[in-house]
Amino acid sequence: MKQITFYLDFISPYAYLAFEELPQALMGLSYSVTYKPVFLGALLRHHGSLGPAEIPAKRDWTYRHVMWLAHSKGVRLDMPATHPFNPMSLLRLAVATDEKGLPNRYVCETLFHHVWHGGADAVDAERLQTLTAGLAPERTVADDTVKAQLKAHTDKAMALKIFGVPAFEVDGKVFWGLDALPMLRAYLEGDAWFNDANWNAPLALPSDLPAARA
Numbered sequence: 001m002k003q004i005t006f007y008l009d010f011i012s013p014y015a016y017l018a019f020e021e022l023p024q025a026l027m028g029l030s031y032s033v034t035y036k037p038v039f040l041g042a043l044l045r046h047h048g049s050l051g052p053a054e055i056p057a058k059r060d061w062t063y064r065h066v067m068w069l070a071h072s073k074g075v076r077l078d079m080p081a082t083h084p085f086n087p088m089s090l091l092r093l094a095v096a097t098d099e100k101g102l103p104n105r106y107v108c109e110t111l112f113h114h115v116w117h118g119g120a121d122a123v124d125a126e127r128l129q130t131l132t133a134g135l136a137p138e139r140t141v142a143d144d145t146v147k148a149q150l151k152a153h154t155d156k157a158m159a160l161k162i163f164g165v166p167a168f169e170v171d172g173k174v175f176w177g178l179d180a181l182p183m184l185r186a187y188l189e190g191d192a193w194f195n196d197a198n199w200n201a202p203l204a205l206p207s208d209l210p211a212a213r214a
Contacts, residue, residue: 009040096137101149
């Protein structure tokens, strides 16, 4: 049985769609999933990137695209009242539900639906209070151990060179994005393409960009 680590942030509509699609995408295979909440904003800063919603020319298309993807896949997706927003309270709540900071699928589903169902404010104080009561976490979101575990998850993602969510790590290989699910399935099925020569070939490809030459 293969062990998949799913790195996610509830702010990401692509992470939400990947979460919903994962069971069907990997149907019939033997695997287990560990869910690791990470702070996407920290990953973006670490790599010097902007999120799609932070780029005015890309923002409208991103939202239009995810709404179309949800429609085409038969998945409910309602844009929250405000996006982007600060997801820290949601991430810490997810971490707080488990001693090791690894929420189960039910917790992640509840948090994703909180954001992406209904079109409400994802970080409204009253809604967060109701959400917290329903999940009944073992610790409070202000607990120092919760903050440390979320940072450790994010630091681990950085160490794996993960630059965004959703990301799936298995056997040291990282598969990024909703559209990588077929690729992930092929790897789990033992496709011979995933040998070191093919997987590592991009590492030897030179770049002519000034930053890459520096």
